[in-house]
Amino acid sequence: MLSRRTVLAGSAALLAGPARAESPPLRFGVIADPQYADAPPNLAMGRYYANSLDKLAAAIEVLNAEDLRFVVTLGDVIDRDFASYERILPLYRKLRHETRFVLGNHDFEVDAAHLGQAVGRLGMPGPYYDFAVQGVRFVVLDGNDVSLFAPPQGDPRWQLAQERLAAAKAAGLPNAKPWNGSLGAAQMAWLERVLAAAQGAGERVVVLNHYPVLPDNPHNLWDSNALVARLARSPQVVAYFNGHNHAGNYGEAHGIHFVNFCGMVDTPDTSAFAVVDITGDRLDIRGYGREPSRALPLRAA
Template sequence: MSSPAVPLFRFGIIADPQYAPIVPHVAMDRQYANSLAKVAEAVEVFNSWELSFVMTLGDVIDRSFSSFDDILPIYDRLRHEALFLLGNHDFSVSAAHLAEVAARLRMPSPYYSFSRHGWRFIVLDGNDVSIFAPPEDHPHRVLAAEMLAELQEKGAANAHRWNGALSDGQFAWLGDEIAKAAAAGEKVIVMNHYPVYPAGEHGMWDSERVVALLASQSHVVAYLNGHDHVGNYGKAGACHFVNFKGVVDTENQNAFAIVEVYADRIEIRGFGREDSRTLVY
């Protein structure tokens, strides 16, 4: 039997624009100001395709709440729905603005789900337990400091201040969403800023429990993330884990993708530095 030639639907992906009106970080090859032009180029390409939505996988800005005023109007040029999730750099703002970040990105809440064409998209907030996103003195910030100290003592590769974890409440919600999708006959794609697999220095602090959950559910097809700007790929159980490359890196090369969902596979069509991949399910 031949494979279907027409996708069920398509969506766009951008990761880590990390825009700021500042000079480049030459050693890391991060060209913060150039992200305005790169996102504009991606928007132009996306507008030439029929897409269900465009998701940015976190780190819209590098620092300063006012940077949202420069980059978000570029997303307004999209003829598609622009969706966002929260990255660590999105919280590199003054304490007074911490509670406003999700609303500024027009998100319904810090983590949420939505359905398209019989698929459920589960959008996580990997900054839920972190030392930078919760308000000062919030129990999640206290818990984050404890988790980080414990990981540092073990010499864990991901024991970094710029990573985070899901709260137990959000992890339970993730399990509920996956169960509801199964009951509704929906396949699942999970999206988050942070990688969880393969393990590495950019991984969420509680990656192991997330991977164990996703890999045990046959209807969970893919987990899409940013954060590690060089990109990565792995597979655990039936779930494909795809780390998209960062827009902010390099002076001129862009990195974004169009994801085409078929009845038997997902085709990732990479643009610029982004890799093209076929994920069979």
């Protein structure tokens, strides 16, 4: 059984900036890829599925001791089987904070009868949605929208996914993998409206998705370049948070910080999660376990 002490042992201290009295920080928790399953570990991939229950329980104990506005999980709550939600979601209900979810590819590793039920099971308002906290608009994207696993066969998005993957393979792209996905036209149109509204309201924007888009990586969205280009045109976008690549990653472009959080499911007993502070012109990430801490300057909205 993992303890709070075990989880804390691998943490790095928060990189603190100068005190600012004008407003309290916006503080929230981040978890990526618990990927729970009642299954033996995959030693070749370093995935310890069943151990995520103890890791998540220990992380929740730490997060409950913090003054947070919410805790978001960046996809892959489960690894497989719809019944896996029955074991892991009761742990989330022990959080004293508002809980937000993002859909990951493994959340669709279920039988056909349950394929469209992840949104409801996780209590999400929709596969993609947005919410505002303390002047920051959080935009939750669904990178599974056009994929080989989320839409049922025969759905136009499933056919489009076949075409997009074939085109990516023909172009020799490193992310031309069947476990990735992309955004559909309706979601992109919705994103345009949300970004325009955030700019009109003077809100900063943090984008949350399961899939990375930058730096180049085999785990990136198929349409990562198009999405980065669109976000770059909105000066209020300051950060993009994701999971999926369990090793973690970081990149910066157009004044936007692209932070890939490490997967909780990896390793037998070392966890990975974070507490994020947004204060004035700073974004501070206090990492626990395998998650590194970062101090990142924010551009003006």
